[in-house]
Amino acid sequence: MSENITTLTDATFNEVIGASDKPVLVDFWAEWCGPCKMIAPILEELAVEQADKFAIAKLDVDVNVATATQYSVMSIPTLLLFKNGEVVARLVGAKPKGALLQEITASL
Amino acid sequence: MTHTRVLIIGSGPSGLTAAIYTARAQLNPIVIEGEPSSTTDQPGGQLMLTTEIENFPGFPEAITGPELMANMRAQAARFGADLRVTKVQKLDTTVRPFRAWLTDDVEPSITADTVILATGARSLMMGIPGEERLLSHGLSTCATCDGFFFRGQDIAVVGGGDSAMEEALFLTRFASSVTVVHRRDTLRASKIMQERAFANEKIRFAWNSQPVEVLGDDRVSGMRLRDTLTGEERTLDVTGIFVAIGHVPNTSLVTNDVELEEGGYVRTGPGSYTSIDGLFAAGDVQDHVYRQAITSAGSGCIAAIDAERWLEAQGL
16 A cells, blocks of 8 residues: 555545545545456556645545445445545546546546 | 567456466567456456456465456566556558557557457447446446445346356345346356356346336436337336346457457467467457356467467568
């Protein structure tokens, strides 16, 4: 696990998202999800390359069911972009780095 | 532009086995792995969307699909295969060496003496109203990715083959009921999978049922089914639908040039030889009969040996 990506839990989610002065991209993932593993290295890269534009955090849906349910996550990986505590973009499914960055940047 | 003796397109069991063999034969293969996706062409292939693999020899306690593929990839990398997470946009097999484009540039990115096509197959969709709109909103092609979100719900699996039974059985871990929707009155699945499905109390069957529409506003609320014998329609109330009705081969790179079989699979034989000299095919792109991880890996090995001997014979 990279030190550039914050691990969120049901208990810390609201606090961390609320306190962030930058937009936060949250990766809803689980250990048993192949496509989640495919995008994990991309997110590690983006966390470094885009650090001045947005922060990245991840939430394991397996043990944090409440938050996943609250945001109606029904398929993983799901990436939610939070700006001022509100969801401004929802990206579902694994995608190449360029496509992910483009969709994120469009909503920043 | 890079030149290689062996270009492998695809990184499922066939592509990575071909990579291990050609790398060990000092042919310095380049492997174009594909790009992250939840549906098709993903690095690691279709096994990335599965859970336990119980029938791959050498793993008596089973291994997960993603783990098995990570192992194969590491093994190919260890022998020096040049693995690249990207996609081939275009392939030209009409000139020698073959040319492959990874970008939109005019100039090809790679020239190759041989190409091993291991692009696999992707899930067929039903092609009915509501399906595309509700994909990822209760409709899914990946039980292992999305099953978790259907705890305590009534859901359906469409299909009658091994993949459909596997998904149905897996989904009983979460769902309160799983209805297998199948257009015939018998299953195509293997005996062992049928027996497991019939023995599972949570699994029900909707026989002779053809899905005609996926229902729901912003998430799945049900499915319209037509009885294939009487033509009568009814609604099945489910909040999740998993589609496992079969596969189509990923042949778009070669469709215009290479000889295909009925069903669109690349024709091979003897071994992995295709109708184009120097182009070899392995795995699900040329196999609609066996379609197993182990047969796919075996055919990747065949393609590697065929390519190696072909290069030798050409003095390349």
